[in-house]
Amino acid sequence: MAAINDLVNQISDVRLRARLSEEVAYLAKKKKFGLVFEEHLPEKTLLYNSELKVGMTVCYKNKSVDDTYLVTDINDNEVTLRNLKTGELFSEEKRKVVQIRRFGEAVFPMLKHVDSVQKGSKDAAWHMLIEADNYHALQLLDYLYPGEVDCIYIDPPYNTGSRDWKYNNSFVDSNDEWRHSKWLAFMKRRLELAKKLLKPDDSVLIIAIDDNELFALGMLLEELFKGSERQIIDITINPKGKARDQRLSQVDEYLLVVYLGNGGAQEIIDGGELEEIRWPYLRRSEASSVRSSRKNQFYPIYVDDETKKIVKIGEPIPKEVDRNSVPQIKGCTAVFPVTEENVEMIWGLTGPSLQLAVDGDYVQVNFNKKNKFQPYTIKYVTAPSIEKVENGDYSVVGRRDDGSKIVVSTQSSSKRKTTVWKKNLYDANKYGTQIVSSIIKNKQFPFPKSLYAVHDTLKSFLSNKKDALVVDFFAGSGTTLHALNLLNFEDGGNRRGILVTNNEVSSREETDLLDKGYLPGDDVWEDNGICRSVTWPRVKHSILGVDTAGVPIDGNYFLDKYRMESKKRTVKQIDYISPSKVTTVAQKKKIISLLGTQRIPSTKLVSSGAFAIDDEKPTAILFDLSYEEEWYQELEGKDNVTEVLIVTEDKSAFKRISEKSIEILGTKDSYSQEERAMSEGFKSNCEYFSLDFLNKDDVELGNEFESILPILWAKSGCVGMRPENVEDVDFIFPIESNFSVLINEYAFAQFKEEMKNHVGIEYVYIVTNSNDAFSEMASEFSGVNSYQLYKDYLDNFMIQGAVK
Template identity: 30%
Template sequence: MSRLTDLIAKAKAKDSALGAELDREFKMLSSRLPFGLNFERHSPEAVELPLRPLRKGDKVRVLPERGETRKGDHRLWQVKAIHKAKKTADLELLGAAEIETQTVALDDLVLVAEFRDNIYPGLVSTGKVQRGGDKPCHTVINGENYHVLKALTYTHRGGVDAIYIDPPYNSGAKDWKYNNDYVGDDDLYRHSKWLAMMERRLLVAKELLNPNDSVLIVTIDEKEYLRLGLLLEQVFPEGKIQMISSIINRKGIVRANEFRRTNEFIYFVMFGAARLSPSRSDTGAAVRWASLRRTDIESRRGTKKGGTSQFFPIYVNRATAQIEAIGEPIPPDVDRNSVPDRQGCFTIWPVRPNGTEMNWGLTPKTVMALLKDGYVKAVDGRANKEPTLYYLTSGQVKDIASGNLKVTGREASGAAIVEFETGRATMPATQWDHEAHSAQEHGKSVIKALIPGRAFDFPKSLYAVEDGLRFFVANKPDAVILDFFSGSGTTVHAVMRLNKQDGGSRQCISVTNNEVAAEEQKALREQGLRPGDLEWDKWGICDYITKPRVAAAITGNTPDGEPIKGDYKFTDEFPMSDGFEENAEFFTLTYETPVSVNYNLAFNRIAPLLWLRAGARGSRIDKLPGDGWAVADAYGLLNQVDAATPFIKALDKVDGIRIAYIVTDDDRRFQSIAKRLPDGVEPVRLYESYLTNFSFTNGE
């Protein structure tokens, strides 16, 4: 309604009689309250884009002078002309009753994108970490989350298995902005602004979730939980909604004349066939096997602690995942590549993804003894993927002999299926009180260990996010999880832990911006800095917290290159310095024009979106191929239709191809080529599919 109020005010300025009549009708209609959640759907949000060059026709704001700490001019202007020689632009005020113009230096202008504008997104890679072999890549995207969600409608429409978000709690503190202004507790429209912000994003998230089997998880506190519950019911009438209460601080936060707050709330919205996996007590649960490869770097091959008898090959059948043979140990001075392979088998050595040679945790004699009883196994040895080896510890073997553990069956490979003797699965309750979910001990302390000296307010407990997701993705080893309020990156960290626990290949898409904390902005402005300056942006949340945290979690090293101190706890305990066998790539959202896309001028920025749509796995085609076609690990690109025959032959030779992108304006030629593609390969026409997606879905 505030949008209508703005429009009526403009009408009054031009025609007072018409404006007054519209105002009367508006007041009559607004007095009739409909059933349900009612809030002001404000003028579309706007986001400043300091890194995007200006073009004629753009909307801009005039920045305050350098060194100025007061608010700048928030009015919107349109660029009417750009004078490159003078480095200035002629502006005209938008929405004004009378024409107002000015000429301003280009350096003092910032592009503004309103949320009702069409956007044509691209991505620029800003770094990567690779330790996970051929696993899919986790992605961290720096950008306005609404626009990134819109970009994901091209890459992941209906393909997301779980969304976990921790949105701003609307406390009145300087924790979130609306139209580039912090929303304070004295703002009369505080709640409706928050609801408008959330509704826009949830409506796009709805397009991304798999309607047949997925879950949305949203955390919140008492300030907005009632409104959020109603909003979720209105946006997702088809979903099954439950809210649980979770203790995150047993001591509680002391506040004047109020009860101490110890908890927060978590909404679970389940769609289609989504099922809540039961939790198990220690009794009755499946036993967790230990990794056969040593994890402590002090025990790597060739060290005194590592010894010389535990570096040997293990041969695993490629077809059955059965361990066929155990090789002899080789001395530290012998190259492992000189040892012959065994036909039809993987030759497995205790080597980390980064190439560091470790040792097995057992000698060949002990491995063979355990193997005879099915107490050593290979996991994920199919589809030509090198397996990981696990074993039951001596304590677990004793528990089997004593009856505390029970062998309940055998896997196809002959490995034992072992469970605790007694107990049963139970559905989780709506009240959680777990020591692992303490935000102080397992949120702040984890960040402190990973990126020492870098503070982040109110991080989630790593294990709380892990536990919440596990209920819905435990049986989905290839799940796609999205977090579009990712903050410090706890969700992607939790997904990596889940993968380690069961050998899964889940991937997480994390979306954050590079906002600088409110208390730091004043000092930076006093230094004459502004958003877009390198010295300003390096303190932003994405560059200063999220990216280094994700990199540290994977590598096991702090940003200074030191091994991370401390251990992970609870479900899976191991040194943080071990890191994870995972891949991650970091991107920044860009804004393209339809013309640059259509004429292949933006291909290197569209390329990551094509890769994401194909599963974010393996190699990427970053440049237009000179031969007219190229094939990556998961997709192919045909940019000259006359080269269709060699392109299709190349696709036939590569396993795992999901998509063939075909660049053509001729629909008949596209259809002709699409019919010749190998079975299971999806044809996608460029750039028609991309431009249509954003032309028709992004207008507000």
């Protein structure tokens, strides 16, 4: 603009220069930098649930929303309409038209109960599914939960041109030259409302998207969330790839993440890379560690024979004192470090050091039937390893049945996930489409997200928020709530989800239904809509654990929890080769080479040729039994070794060395992913509502209290059973809930007295037209959230309607 101003200033005609300067200033004011798109006319919504009344504006259900009519008369199944463009009056079938509202007009919503499912406790917080255009649903949610939402996760239409979304009641396809700006206008209006829901100081917005609108959406978010940090996550959802003509095969999609305030990714352990640290045996095994070598490390450890836990650590005893002479404790065994050959050794820790490990649950005790001299083996976590737990290099991921901690190394895995996600469980076909099909038997849904991709997304940002409020206003097949229930089951969380979706049918279904004479609003049409035929059935039946035919759901969930399995090392006798015939290093290397370098490279054969062992490879082989002690020393700490080969024809020698080798190496602990039968469902509750609208005058007159009551229940946190059938009472205290309503202000004294009998009331709603009376009554209840009805409700939606 500076160059234009310079050129304008060069104009000698004063009046022309001034006039042009005004026009340039006007253009500069209107000029928009950054993301530029056509805002389009405001969207319109069709209110199929609304009962037609005289004075309403309507349009045809299956025609353009730009052609509107005024209802002037209603006679049974016919309506008289006036064309708002031409003024023409005519009659039409009532079922063919529907009330229409333009976005921005004041609306007064209500939640109309459709269905519910309860498998959790009655007093638990409930999830919600709202069938509605998400714009109006967001207006309601802005009233219910302003600045209270921890996470919004949405999977909006990708705008590929495949007629998978509507703008003003018409499918948008690839031939629409305005489809990109329509999509941006559509998203902007909803994101502006969604922003009001998020906690400004600690929340995240997550949007799943592909490359069609990735960059435009990124610029839109930059405009709407100025000052907030953003990241792009690349997630592989189709490992086989999607063929694209003359383009690279597409295997991934993206998550755009916006961090508000302190909102951020949480430190979590990637279970796929867990590796438990080695717990060495407490009894020293090297020949030099006999009893006389350390005077403070030969002492009794008293193990309770029933619980198999250490109850006392005795004092060291002098070498001249018989170990069998120490005092005994009833019900316990005094354990000393003694080999199978009755050789007295020493413990690997002093008594005080062992006590610290016991106190920290870093000690394991196991019965040892092979050693009558030491009937219990004891393993422990070393002091350096405990220090690594404390500084975060190692992590505790659970406990064994005996209470000892499960400690894993996290050095090879990220504490936070990276921005590139790839896991077999993210396959959208196998863990999205197939899971939906296992629940819903008579309906297809295109491209549902992998349950585990959404689960990991929520966990990455909400693992430390077990009471988080999560909103998804493009709910689709309901994956978000399914994933939220799975996450809550895994970590005992009480996160609550709110899903919003319309009840549109697909383009193909719309054509088919119209050909059969059905219209939107007809039962057959609505029963085929996404909310009623996919979203709700999935939510309901995944909680119950049965499919839509009532049969237990087949299959298991893969949990983000891991079960430790201890397996013995494999020891094999190589007796078909005579040691006397394998004497040279070259011969032994040739035998090792037959095993393959993945098991043990021949270069790992020691110079003497006695054995081959490595710090990383799984196989160790012993050729020369005269190096038995050296072999044992080398085995110490080799947790990687899972297979031991002993070349000998002597069975007794093999038995002796194999048992000693297994004792030194111990069992190999590995992890397998825990599973849960889908048929078990979830201990969860969910209410299914459709969004309807009320008449402002009826609300003001107090004629719609029961219609507004579900909104009060939702605003109070959806705690306990939703109250209903409230008639002719002065006040209510819903059972097992956290709110109360004073309906008749003249009964305030009784209401105030009754409040004393209800602990845990957090929300109080008072019906009164007097602001002063409300303030006076509300002042009697400190520490609760008080709202004036119906003023608070009406004012909120009048203000929203005034905002363009």
